[in-house]
Amino acid sequence: MILTQCAVCATELGLSLGKKCGRCSTRYCGADCQKQHWEEGGHDKLCRKIKKAGGAEQYNANEKYTEAVGAAAEACAEDTKGQTCYICTQALHWKTKEGLVRGCSCRGTAGFAHVSCLAEQAKILVAEAEENNLDIKVQHERFARWFVCSLCEQQYHGAVCGALSWACWKTYVGRPEADVARMSAMSVLGNGLFSAKHNEDALSVREAELAMKRRLGDSEHNILIVQGNLAITYDALGRLEEALQMKRDVYSGRLRLSGEEHEETLRAANNYASSLLTTDRFGEAKSLLLKTIPVARRVLGENKDLTLRMRLGYAAAIYRDPGATLEDLREAVTTLEETERAARRVLGGAHPTTAGTGEVLQEARAALSAREG
Incomplete structure (x- = not known):
């Protein structure tokens, strides 16, 4: 990570709080931690090396x-x-x-x-x-x-x-x-x-x-990018409701700022749909992706990574819905088979989108098999 914490007690300092070593700029929350680091933490031996x-x-x-x-x-x-x-x-x-x-x-x-x-x-x-x-x-x-x-x-x-x-x-x-x-x-x-x-x-x-x-007054476009990335990180850390709210706000901001055909808007839509899926809002996820996938196909193309991930999300929204019919499950499996073949051809077998589609395809096939049985 970048240095946003005190080197001794890990107090969060952001990018501007606390104090720094006058020679090497190592960061501390205050004089006590700086003194402790010099006397007991080995900073006296590292300081010149860090400065160099x-x-x-x-x-x-x-x-x-x-x-x-x-x-x-x-x-x-x-x-x-x-x-x-x-x-x-x-x-x-x-x-x-x-x-x-x-x-x-x-x-x-x-x-x-x-x-x-x-x-x-x-x-x-x-x-x-x-x-x-x-x-x-x-x-x-x-x-x-x-x-x-x-x-x-x-x-x-x-x-x-x-x-x-x-x-x-x-x-x-x-x-x-x-x-x-x-x-x-x-x-x-x-x-x-x-x-x-x-x-x-x-x-x-x-x-x-x-x-x-x-703090620097950057553009709304750039701030929305960072917020979108931050929301995805919340998701990965299990902070699902925080992620959902931020992704919803980013998608709304993108629609207002860039319109529905901008790649960043489509990316925000896919991220929002992903959180809807994670929080079991299957109907909302399917509705959003039904609206945005045709736009992605037209603007980005059938085989763009983002388009493939949107199709993966749509299929997952179908088969994970407790109310899915037998025909729904068959549609999900067909969609995933087509998406997996395209991803393997364009991105290769080791790419995360290909691997992820393969995993979801196995789950969907199992759900279909169980229903047919």
Whole structure:
């Protein structure tokens, strides 16, 4: 997580409260904790090292990045045996000695790389866009290389996404708080931690990000994005009613701000439907998705990840409803079979959407079999 707590007692400090070590910027709730950390917590031995690394936030990001790269390489070890990095062409990174990863939709011999190589590639592309003052659309496309594969154009997921998010954060954390790249990197970090299932850490980052954007007077569009991400994190942590209320508000805000055909509105609709499902409001979820899936198909296309996830949610709303008829269950199974085939073809078998659809399909088939029996 980013440093929002006292290094000694873990009191929540947000992004601005408390005091910092004058040399390395390690954060404390007050003088007593700072004194204790120096005398008993080993800070006297680490302080110069942290300062040399660029301060407490940079030092923490560097440490977390190294840890995440190791976890990602370990998670991908079976898939990457005998392969080489498509960027540097080596199996073992020449400098860091890290192993290979692949956390996208590439298949066969494509897409294997070192996190360090992917990070360096993204860093160079973003730097070129900034130095040449390229238009905002190009800059966004370049920055997306921190979380989107340049070969298959699908987002990274799992431990690989988590490692790249720390790479992104450690690259831009030293910039001023209002710097666009730094603010984007905080968003990437929250998403990466969530994808790697570090939900408590993701919550800390997203709460800090929302507070920062409100303090800096960011646009409603950007604040709605953070609120949507925060609501998804509440969901993952079991705070279901909080998640439902926030997702409802985000969807309403998106409709007002962007209209029903905007991708962010469709994403908000799917997130809201997901919470309706989680809280057993099956009829409301089905009604919402019946209205929005045709729009997603028209605007995004049949095989877009978001469209596939909306179809998955619709099928789940059908078969999980206690009042589902036999024909309802058959429709759910047919929808899931079509969605699973499309997801496997477009995203690959390892993608979370494909795996999730397969799991729900098994449940729906079991429910249909039980009813027919």
